[in-house]
Amino acid sequence: MANKSITSRNIDFAKWYTDVVKAAHLCEYSSVKGCMIIEPNGYAIWEEMQKNLDNMFKESGHKNIYMPLLIPENLMQKEGELINGFAPEVAWVTIGGNKELDEKMCIRPTSETLFSDYYALKVKSYKDLPLKYNQWCNVMRWEKETRPFLRSREFLWQEGHTVHSTSTEAEKETNDMLLTYKRFFEEYLAIPVVTGRKTEKEKFAGAEYTLTVEALMYNGVALQSATSHYFGQKFSKAYNIKFLNKDNKEEYAYQTSWGTTTRMIGALIMVHSDDDGLVLPPKIAPLKVAIIPIGTDDKVKEKTKQIKEELIKNNISCYIDDTERTPGFKFAEAEVQGIPVRIEIGARDLENGCLTIARRDTKERITVSLDENIVEYTKNLLDNIQDNLYKKALENQKSKTYEAHTLDEVKEIMDKHPGFVKASWCGSEECELKMKEIKGTKSRCILDEELIDDKCIVCGKKANHLVLWGIQY
Amino acid sequence: MANKSITSRNIDFAKWYTDVVKAAHLCEYSSVKGCMIIEPNGYAIWEEMQKNLDNMFKESGHKNIYMPLLIPENLMQKEGELINGFAPEVAWVTIGGNKELDEKMCIRPTSETLFSDYYALKVKSYKDLPLKYNQWCNVMRWEKETRPFLRSREFLWQEGHTVHSTSTEAEKETNDMLLTYKRFFEEYLAIPVVTGRKTEKEKFAGAEYTLTVEALMYNGVALQSATSHYFGQKFSKAYNIKFLNKDNKEEYAYQTSWGTTTRMIGALIMVHSDDDGLVLPPKIAPLKVAIIPIGTDDKVKEKTKQIKEELIKNNISCYIDDTERTPGFKFAEAEVQGIPVRIEIGARDLENGCLTIARRDTKERITVSLDENIVEYTKNLLDNIQDNLYKKALENQKSKTYEAHTLDEVKEIMDKHPGFVKASWCGSEECELKMKEIKGTKSRCILDEELIDDKCIVCGKKANHLVLWGIQY
Numbered sequence: 026m027a028n029k030s031i032t033s034r035n036i037d038f039a040k041w042y043t044d045v046v047k048a049a050h051l052c053e054y055s056s057v058k059g060c061m062i063i064e065p066n067g068y069a070i071w072e073e074m075q076k077n078l079d080n081m082f083k084e085s086g087h088k089n090i091y092m093p094l095l096i097p098e099n100l101m102q103k104e105g106e107l108i109n110g111f112a113p114e115v116a117w118v119t120i121g122g123n124k125e126l127d128e129k130m131c132i133r134p135t136s137e138t139l140f141s142d143y144y145a146l147k148v149k150s151y152k153d154l155p156l157k158y159n160q161w162c163n164v165m166r167w168e169k170e171t172r173p174f175l176r177s178r179e180f181l182w183q184e185g186h187t188v189h190s191t192s193t194e195a196e197k198e199t200n201d202m203l204l205t206y207k208r209f210f211e212e213y214l215a216i217p218v219v220t221g222r223k224t225e226k227e228k229f230a231g232a233e234y235t236l237t238v239e240a241l242m243y244n245g246v247a248l249q250s251a252t253s254h255y256f257g258q259k260f261s262k263a264y265n266i267k268f269l270n271k272d273n274k275e276e277y278a279y280q281t282s283w284g285t286t287t288r289m290i291g292a293l294i295m296v297h298s299d300d301d302g303l304v305l306p307p308k309i310a311p312l313k314v315a316i317i318p319i320g321t322d323d324k325v326k327e328k329t330k331q332i333k334e335e336l337i338k339n340n341i342s343c344y345i346d347d348t349e350r351t352p353g354f355k356f357a358e359a360e361v362q363g364i365p366v367r368i369e370i371g372a373r374d375l376e377n378g379c380l381t382i383a384r385r386d387t388k389e390r391i392t393v394s395l396d397e398n399i400v401e402y403t404k405n406l407l408d409n410i411q412d413n414l415y416k417k418a419l420e421n422q423k424s425k426t427y428e429a430h431t432l433d434e435v436k437e438i439m440d441k442h443p444g445f446v447k448a449s450w451c452g453s454e455e456c457e458l459k460m461k462e463i464k465g466t467k468s469r470c471i472l473d474e475e476l477i478d479d480k481c482i483v484c485g486k487k488a489n490h491l492v493l494w495g496i497q498y
Numbered sequence: 499m500a501n502k503s504i505t506s507r508n509i510d511f512a513k514w515y516t517d518v519v520k521a522a523h524l525c526e527y528s529s530v531k532g533c534m535i536i537e538p539n540g541y542a543i544w545e546e547m548q549k550n551l552d553n554m555f556k557e558s559g560h561k562n563i564y565m566p567l568l569i570p571e572n573l574m575q576k577e578g579e580l581i582n583g584f585a586p587e588v589a590w591v592t593i594g595g596n597k598e599l600d601e602k603m604c605i606r607p608t609s610e611t612l613f614s615d616y617y618a619l620k621v622k623s624y625k626d627l628p629l630k631y632n633q634w635c636n637v638m639r640w641e642k643e644t645r646p647f648l649r650s651r652e653f654l655w656q657e658g659h660t661v662h663s664t665s666t667e668a669e670k671e672t673n674d675m676l677l678t679y680k681r682f683f684e685e686y687l688a689i690p691v692v693t694g695r696k697t698e699k700e701k702f703a704g705a706e707y708t709l710t711v712e713a714l715m716y717n718g719v720a721l722q723s724a725t726s727h728y729f730g731q732k733f734s735k736a737y738n739i740k741f742l743n744k745d746n747k748e749e750y751a752y753q754t755s756w757g758t759t760t761r762m763i764g765a766l767i768m769v770h771s772d773d774d775g776l777v778l779p780p781k782i783a784p785l786k787v788a789i790i791p792i793g794t795d796d797k798v799k800e801k802t803k804q805i806k807e808e809l810i811k812n813n814i815s816c817y818i819d820d821t822e823r824t825p826g827f828k829f830a831e832a833e834v835q836g837i838p839v840r841i842e843i844g845a846r847d848l849e850n851g852c853l854t855i856a857r858r859d860t861k862e863r864i865t866v867s868l869d870e871n872i873v874e875y876t877k878n879l880l881d882n883i884q885d886n887l888y889k890k891a892l893e894n895q896k897s898k899t900y901e902a903h904t905l906d907e908v909k910e911i912m913d914k915h916p917g918f919v920k921a922s923w924c925g926s927e928e929c930e931l932k933m934k935e936i937k938g939t940k941s942r943c944i945l946d947e948e949l950i951d952d953k954c955i956v957c958g959k960k961a962n963h964l965v966l967w968g969i970q971y
Contacts (some may be wrong), residue, residue, distance in 0.1 A: 056573050056615050059605065060566035065631065068562045089541045093533035094605070094636055095589075100529050113596055116568075118605065120590040123638030132591065132605075158538065163567055163636065167595030178594075181565050220778070225947075350527050387823070405916050 029302050037242045039262035045294055046173045048305040048361045059171045059178035063287065066362060067174075069311035070290055071181065075161060076273050077213050077309070078285070081161050081205050087185060092139040094129040101136050101211070102182035104263040107137060110230025114166045116178075132165040137231065137282055139255075140186035141264035148278055150269045151190040156200070159185040162356035164197060174291035175248075175448035175498050188278045190270060192257060195279035202283040203236040205331040214289065215415040216240050216296050217422050218250060219445065219493055223468030226454050227280075233257040238285075239469040239493065241422045242295035245443035245467045247469050247495030250292055257313035296418050297386075303363030304385055306414050307407035314343035314403060319352050320372030328370050328380075332399055339400045341407070343497065360385060365410050366403060386410050386417075398477040428477050432463065435482070435494070445495050447472065449488035451481035459483045469493040501834050507937050511717045519646045520765055521834045523774040527643050532651035534645045538758065540647075542784035543763055544654065550782070551644035551758070554678050557875065560658060563631040564821050565612040568603040573611050577736040579660060580610060583703025584673050587639045589651075605638040610704065610755055612736035615661035621751055623742045627663040630671070632656055647764035648721075648971050657760035661751045663743060665730065668752035672728040673803050675756040676709040679724035682959055687762065688779035688888040689713050689769050690895050691723060692918065694943030699927050702755075706730040707853075711758075712942040713755060714895045715768035720968030725791035764971070770859075776836030777858055779887050787816035787876060788832035791824050792844030801843050801853075805872055811871050814880070820890065822858040833858060838883050839876060843855050859890075861881050893932055900952050905936065908955070908967070912937045920945065922961035924954035932956045933967060942966040 030048045032040040046052055052069035063071065079089075085206055112373050115131040126209060140158070148154065151436070161183045171177045185202060189195040197214045203220055210216045218238045228235035231253035240250045253435045260266070261277040297304040316333055320326045329345050346355045352369070359367050369381040373393075384406060393402060417464045425444030429435045438446055443464075450456060450468070459464050460483060471490045479486045503521045505513040513657045519525055524540035535543065535627035552562070570589060575581050587634045590603040606612070613631070619625065640912070644650045650733040658675060662668040676693055683689045691711045705727040713723045731750040741753040771803045778785055787820055791798045802818045825842070832840050840856040848868075856863040857879060866875060898917030902908045908919055916937075923941070924928060933939050933956060944963045954961045 037707055053616065053619070055612065056565050057566040057568050060568060062566065063617055064564050084610055088538035089545065090538050091536035091541055091654065093528050093530040093535065094638065095530050095533065097530060114593045117593040118589045119592045120602070121643070123586055139528065143526065146526070165567065169595070181564065227650065340782060389969035490883035
């Protein structure tokens, strides 16, 4: 029986999405247009994401730093492509301390400018390099249309910025961080992804090239989930980041940047969740187990406490729902919030020497003997759920990945059952724009795979790349 | 031998402070006036502070949340005292996405308005209460004079905001959080503090009353280090936060807020550090041990690795400095960065079956036999350093806490050897302003202690409170 406050996913996916966000108390609209309040249930997921990603960054030698929120106009303008890319969507501070400012400042939409300004000050010699810094912060982009977690004027993210003495090292970093994201998506979020290079049209403003992590949602719509940019010397020339190389000659440094955002929470919803609400992969779930007493029997109370203590001792986060509501209400509440495992304990169960364990992903309920080691059982079940969610997501992605040889085929796919479409492409922006006319189909990335046709699917001229296409959020 | 890049603390305290900030690479000035870059060494300290405080907040049932960065003018204006207090020092966004905004929005100087607006939406019944939320974020106040970590236009902080169904419960929360801060300062930062209530003049705009944690720096200057505010129903009336109480009657809710900031890093410097640079209490030091090989002998290398592994296995963070610089340089570098313990290992030491352990606080160097359990030795030493730093800070605070009975005495104290001054006060703002004429001496807090005089130290009329006074940062 599906949650009544949630529209069915197969009836109206967009409505289903916002219903789940609301029912699971992940975020709330605020009085500030286009900005969201990330509620405790949503923020706790973000904290899990931060913790795990941050560990991965630190293990690979990155350090955290904090740059200013505001960027003076003249600093922003030094790198032309960047300001052209972001100018239409920044917020400007023009008054501070009751006075009109001499120079307006924008709220950071991203911080390449500030990092480059800082690196110009810090980098003198190849011995200072590499510098591999990351920042967790809020950024602002004045979007017109917004959608919880997926697109909002303010969002939370991390932005890594590194500077190197050789292009080889910087390019390796760009690729390493792409693989770090890929690993995080697949191992923690249980979301299979496709990686590749963005086209010139779709790359980050100011980058030599952009690598991207693309995920496919349950409904076949693509989500750009993380990006890693190679800047070469573009920013170092604009911001004067020079160092003495091993030959004692001055050289401009090589840079990268890479980031991912709270939109990952949106991806979790759209990949795994269902008509009963949120479904969370155990590795990223803030609370892994809900323990629900049936009735008020003292023995039941005691047993729930005992199980809670054992789970916590084994680092399995959990809670007992001992409020006065009905068991059915509590079950639904744990389900809608995506708690991966639910343990139900009643007096009759105890008499029979068992309890019931329910898994959120399949909704299967299993009677487990009290002779079993409940902690081990739960651990295995959590692993099993994690694997199962990945497998289901991979099946969905595979079943919705197509090859197309004509624009008519693309049209039919996007009309009837959208997904990732592989097709050959000549490399021209004109052909990309033509493709976009089909329900907004855009290039997701250039694949490192063999062409499936010699000719561009759009213009019929010589094809140079196999491209993954999709409709996007 | 003191670090050459650092002015002596006793010669010029202000210069010493900025020298330590610079030499320990804690923060750097940016191209954004009044905003600082928190460098990796500084940010790592902030992460330790966050981690430990966050645990304390969560243990007492608080959850994290994220509110928007911007506050629309009309929302900000609902509570009159708050806007009057903050209006002169906020930054206003007037342009977004290339368009003049219909309504300007300020960058949050604090978020009472946003939390209240949210609570008005969420709170319906006493069953929904209490809501105890906290937010880690950046805020902005357009300060004219700035100083690294102590006063800057943008800073990082946490702000707790809670809403309760009774004044008793809200007042208890206000006091509990004060005590949480006190515990954090004393147990983690090794900084003894005085707590009390702010005078009407010094309380937070919009609060019924403000409780404060006051610390004394090495030079006798006071630092307001954390505050906890009781709002009563002031904000709930302005923002319409009503609930049905147990008698099924509508009632305005009771609120609190409490916060502390990156200025705690400034306190760490000004309480513990010396002419060789930063001194960090072990419990808050991101890296607790520096392992420094003397020479390049293979056995030395092996031993440093082995010790590193053992320390890390025991959760003692450490690093090996195996760069090509001289041991002397490495010692100074570990010292200036405040690493609490340094382990020096040379070939001759190993032949003699020992190594050298140096503690940063006293600079004592101890020869330790390899037969000792180095992990246990280090653990004990770290505890010992933590205790010693607290004792030293407490001695300094005690030796610089005075009682005064006349304004001349206050003058003499503040001229010759500033510190905390206890003096009786009638309660009038006029007398506070008179006191301020003495080198800016302000009331730090009203103490819960017996009067030392029946008469106000300023006007001679009946005294009502014993007040702690001090010059402040």
